[in-house]
Amino acid sequence: MSKAIESKLLTEYYDDPHYMSFEGYTKRKGYEVLKKAFKMKPEEIVAEVKASGLRGRGGAGFPTGVKWGFLPKNDKKRFLLCNADEGEPGTFKDRMMMEKAPHQLIEGMIISAYAVNAHKSYIYIRGEYTDCLRIVKEAIDEAYAKGLLGKNILGSGFDHDMDVYSGAGAYICGEETGMISSLEGLKGQPKLKPPFPAIQGYLKFPTIVNNVETLAAVIPIIEKGADFYKSLGTEKSTGTKLFSVSGDVVQPGNYEVELGTPLMDLIELCGGLKPGRSLKAVIPGGSSAPVLTADECVDATMDYENLSAKGSMLGSGAVIVIDDSHSMVDLLTVIMHFYHHESCGQCTPCREGTGWLEKLVKGILKGSGRVEDLDLILRVANNMKGRTICALSDAAALPALSFVEKFRLEFEQHIRTQSPVRERETTSHA
Template sequence: MITETKLLSEHYDNPEFKGIEGYKKLGGYKVLGDALKMDKQKIIDEVKASGLRGRGGAGFPTGVKWGFLPKNDETRYLLCNADEGEPGTFKDRKMMERAPHQLIEGMIISAFAINSPKSYIYIRGEYDSCIEACEKAIEEAYKAGYLGKNILGSGFDHDMDVYRGAGAYICGEETGMISSLEGKKGQPKLKPPFPAVQGYLGKPTIVNNVETLAAVKYIIRDGADAYRKHGTEKSAGTKLFSVSGNVQDPKTVEVPLGMPLMDLIELCGGLKPGRKLKAVIPGGSSAPVLNVEDCAKAKMDYESLAELGSMLGSGAVIIIDDSNCMVDILATIMHFYHHESCGQCTPCREGTGWLNKIVHSIAKGDGRLQDIDLITKVAEHMMGRTICALSDAAALPATSFVSKFRDEFEFFVREGRSKVKGGLNA
């Protein structure tokens, strides 16, 4: 039987875990006490050795990112990226709602390691329940002496605050988030300089995802070697996957990286009776789509999915069965990126607009055969030419949908209706 490996989500079902008393009863804040007695560099080395990679989407090694901070006394900030906006992703919301102290403990340990006096949790504006839960948990942590001056007698001071976003996918991009926190439009900034050198208000800033920061607690608790026992050589640890779409039991699951995709689907109850698997978007809407042949081979880790031309992204797995029209789904995705482009870079602003128009014209039955290649052509001109990755994030699904499901696009153009029974115009 396929089962979960619950490290971060072990106590999700226990409502007591949300409050500080219940959290402490289940071992909460013990790791913080131990960490504060450790050498700061030892914590960074441990995180590096664990192989932990950013769980928000980019998959950059966390310890290496921390290592980019300048070696001086300049004030540095820790920014928790809780702007979960990648379509299909809901794992961070679950954590903030059910285990806010786990995130906060991970953040204090991380802040201590990088010697940061101040951190923010930047939460997307729609997540009212998370904002409430985190604000309450921070208040409790202050009262208990885990935040503020001289934490647990260690001499380390740290303040933490919540910042509410206001509805913009682009603020999940770390420099966009920094712009937003600075009270501006959430437009990304050109890198370099990277935030670790010049971030919030020009000061060194580390931006890490919710799940990443929570994982730090478990790496320090169990040690890097124990953490590495989960997952694969290059994709270490467990990962929270947000599984949705056409599965019987859509939910967040925690499994070791490297689990076969088909096992993950089974873990979520499999497909609905009588339905066949058609495609999977394995890492949020930015990730190139997998067809059935890919799915059979796919393992849920950074390297395996890259080999299949896709990516792990935020771990948002959208299962698509044979009742869906791929033209229709791509139209939904293209509308999203057009809506969310910040407008700063021409290839993205114009490219997402044109992709949206072309795919929608096909989905209305007005497409021409040459439009199918035009999608790929426009997408090619959008990649690698902009300040941030949003442009690529729109181009990648576009090219993958067209190349893997070309027959559906051609059918739609020729017949003016979806190839799928019950699909658009069909």
């Protein structure tokens, strides 16, 4: 059996408890890459990031350098916004990054801000992450005290101010235009694109929104160069990625591996399945990502292209492993409840569709479903795709479609036997 080797590019020092402090971070060469970056021209940094092939690690996978390149070519005011509103079910990597290495995020952000010429940035952290909010704010204060934020940073002539902003409980604020609305003090409802945030974002100023992991990845790219970064991963999915693995594995947790790592090796790295169990399915990229059957998992590799070719996606890197002890009808009900709860209500297909999907799946689970409901679910879900302002509607439709299409027999059998699946007995961790 092959064994995946962790490739710790971002998480190399995460075992060092002092790494979260300024002293601990600088002992590990922290803020050295920033000095190197200041010797480069901003456009050289953008070019390096573009050449590295780095893609957004929050879920959409959009090339970071290309996004930066959308900014207007002038000196007018613009903002950098860090998306730390981690909410995609199954994802817990950004929380770890902020708790273990807040200065890494700050350094990545200063380099990125310098590259895109932004003099103000915000880190939008989900409200439930109170530890992250405190840790990151303290680290920012420390960075100011050491002259790494504020006026004329390290004598570079570059000024930058940074602040944190707390979310208040809304999945939709992880969508970049929803986040911008929220930061503006409004309901976190997404805005129609175009105009894209890089043209018209926060308070109508050009705004770059990047995920925590994306901004941290800028550091090794500038330190070691685009060619080195590209030597990791696959041709089109370059570098490393943090995967948050949860569900039915022996050792759930965050694992940093090269993109392109076989899914089964990743599961092996997590200690494999629980004893006596067999693999039933894997959700490879957060609950929005279409589910893979055990057969599809065999040759799945954790990169954008392979999962996309399988009709799923890498998403945020949240891998939920499901063994044969779980009912797919039950799990889809949980997922549909989530999207119904989180729909912001702006667009009719999403507002109504998420409600219908939950109602239909719940009906099946509780024993009042009909076989025809399965086709109705597919019809409703297909009508929700690509018809709304943001991607939440698709995020609800995709799991509904994939669960019902790939596990249709199980759904039909459940309906026919009409016996409600009993919620599983609690497993004891004693």
